[in-house]
Amino acid sequence: MKFLKKCPVFALLLSTGVLFTIIALGGKKTIYAQQEYDPLGAPLLSVMFTGVKDDIYPWQIFTGESTPVMASGAGNSEKDLNENEGESSGEEAVNENVSDEGDMADGNESGETGGDGNGTAASGNGEGQEDAGENPETGDTESVPETDSENSPEGNSEAGSGAEGNPGGESGEDQSGEDREGAGAGAQNAGSIGADALHKASDSLKDAGFERLAPLRESTHEEYINHISADIYGDAGVIRAATYAFETVDESYFDDALFIGDSRFVGLKEYTDLADHADFCCETSLTIYKALEERFSGVGTVPEALENKDYGKIYMMLGINELGRGTTEDFMGKYTEVVDTLRELEPDAKIFIMGIMRVSGKKSGSDAIFNNGNINARNNAIATLADNKHIFYIDVNEVVCDEEGNLEEEYTFDQIHLLGAQNVLVKEFLLGHGVVE
């Protein structure tokens, strides 16, 4: 009591500190299971605070509810191996299956129709994963010729030109060796798909656009715990999307456009005159997880905005804040859901899903999370949603990156955002990537 009287601040801090530690201990296995902290450098109670930031509050220990932003990820990859077998990369599905849904279950089914070549590819992949990511793609690379042999030889040449059109496919210098191999293999696969699509596309296919691609493999546990965004799709989607012939448009094109994005789009809004034409649902630190719920000043939530006005184009660039959170699968799960919701809410709009803008080489080389390897992997995933009919994938990295595929250092101060004056590059890029029917 005397202590409390003489040292009230110290005593209160000690007791609240003990209380917070008990709360953190109590929720460690439940609500705070996803909160990471470094026991050497931070107190256990810090998970309570990082929890609050993720909208997880102490009383949820008792109510049992929590809202995990990060899904459990690839922790159970081994268990899923068998299910994964025969999961095709979706190339045959391009011809066989014109359904618009294209989720993983579809991929599985089409795998059956797709024949042996595909099954081998997927199982080869699965074996690689069992090696704890040492060289998960070995099986895959071996299987490539098999897959290719089923396709027309022109496919390969198409793949070559496709890759040229897309610097992203070549860059990825920060990715680990295995990822690069994966991307390479993916590129070859993709080439054949692109060729197939271009040359053999049926009328019905033209009507529905490309089928969504399924992943070539799963994220490994190692990738998950090290916050590495696994390149589970390869750049098949990127190459396929690049086959669309975009047109140059003028500024009035953006009169019925809506932009959804994070701080990168905030820069576009504030430092170009696009806001004179288009509406922006943009906010620093916006993530795909909150894209549809967040309230933006002036326009309300995205669903409200879509209800109030008929938009002909929706541009979305999200994904950098999500790096390091969950796996590529988690991210894509939500991203797909958002894109589908946008389609549903505004069926006539063209949806432009934009590749995440890369960071500079300096940043990429020194950051375990915010690096271009991770960005490229997620861009490869995003691009798989493009059907070149309603949904288009465009990648602004084409105009803001240096030869090595890193964000040009002269264009940025913080190695992440474009300087105000450089946002005009993005605007010009968008003007050059219109879709006119």
Next chain:
Amino acid sequence: MVSFSSLEFLFRFLPVFLILYFVTPVKYRDIMLLLGSVIFYAVGEPVFILVLIAATLFNYFMGVRMWKLNEGFQLSDWQKKRRRRCMIEAVIVDVALLAVFKGLAVFVSNELLPLGLSFYIFKMISYQVDTLHKEIWDKPKFQHVALYFTMFPQVVSGPIMRYNEGGFGLQRTYSLEQFEDGFKLFVIGLGMKVLLADRLAILWNDLQMIGFQSISTPLAWFGAFGYSLRLYFDFWGYSLMASGIMVMLGFDFIENFNHPYASKSISEFYRRWHVTLGNWFRDYVYIPLGGSRCRKGRLVFNLAVVWLLTGIWHGNGLNYVIWGGVLGLLIILEKLLYGKFLQKVPFLGNVYLLAVIPLTWVIFAITDLKQLGIYFGRLFPFIGGAGIAVNGQDIMKYSRNYSVYFIAGILLCIPAVWEFYEKHKKHPVIVLALVGVFWLSIYFLSCSAGNPFMYLNF
């Protein structure tokens, strides 16, 4: 860990150290503090701690040499001369050490500058001069000298305490009240650093991110004021944390900031800003050069030397020299021309100070001279021409986002607010507010550090 506002320091080093310190018998607490300080420094600078140890030994032995020449009630001339030579030798070595490492930092790599070197070398020089002038009354023990140079609350960024202010060798008083007082200062300092300075730092970072050429003139001024507040609370907060720990450990409070923004002239500002550094330059450079009791030409020279050195001391870029030069020039002009006028007319001095000081901080902040030119062009568009892709509405957004920090910061710049705190610091509302400030700071620190995927938002 060397930053007081890190979870590592707050929840690992400090609690463990405090427990060990207070269970140690009073007689051995200096040794415990010395040990803690060495560990603290070694964690931050595992290699360059050798420089600190070598410099400590050297300065201790030079001090001992002077003491040995101290015998007799009245010193004879040869004793005085040799003592003086001793001091000069020691100071030359200390200055050379500082100069060599500063040179390495400028021409090779910033990583070659040992942590806190500028601060502990200044303490060493002060120790030598104070010994010569017999301002250190008892022959110091090694443990006290070593403690003075290396004590962890001060080794990284000051305050540049004098040896005598440490009361080394005297019995320190320990009481729960004093511990609480020190702890409160520490919490206030932590809050200033984390809740104000670190938030305002984002504003400055945003301006750099946008690129100075694209900011509007109102935003350029807003940024200059924001930077002025940020620097103040960063450093005042740090100093309060350092001195708060010292008070908790039983030492006297060392004042480093005395409401500088309430000053009416630049010279007054720098008597109240980073007081221990200003006093150091006054006592060990300005007065030995002749101070102000001399011809006008000499006075100008003395002030110019002091302020150019102050500029060089603060950093490695040319902008720091310009910054020191401009301050020196303004202070000379105040002394010779308009200083008295500023004091006489009500509020004129305050307006002058609040307009000029933020501009000098802009020079301090921008190391790239070309960028500095662009920033001044945005501050004064009639001399700098038009910007590129300027968003005229940007000030609306930033004033909305940062007004709360500006209001809190401006309130804390008013001396009466601090006096109010001093008067009511035991009131339950203040006590609860401090507890809130602490945990809110911990919230921000938890969300920005240690958790690799949540430390940045784009």
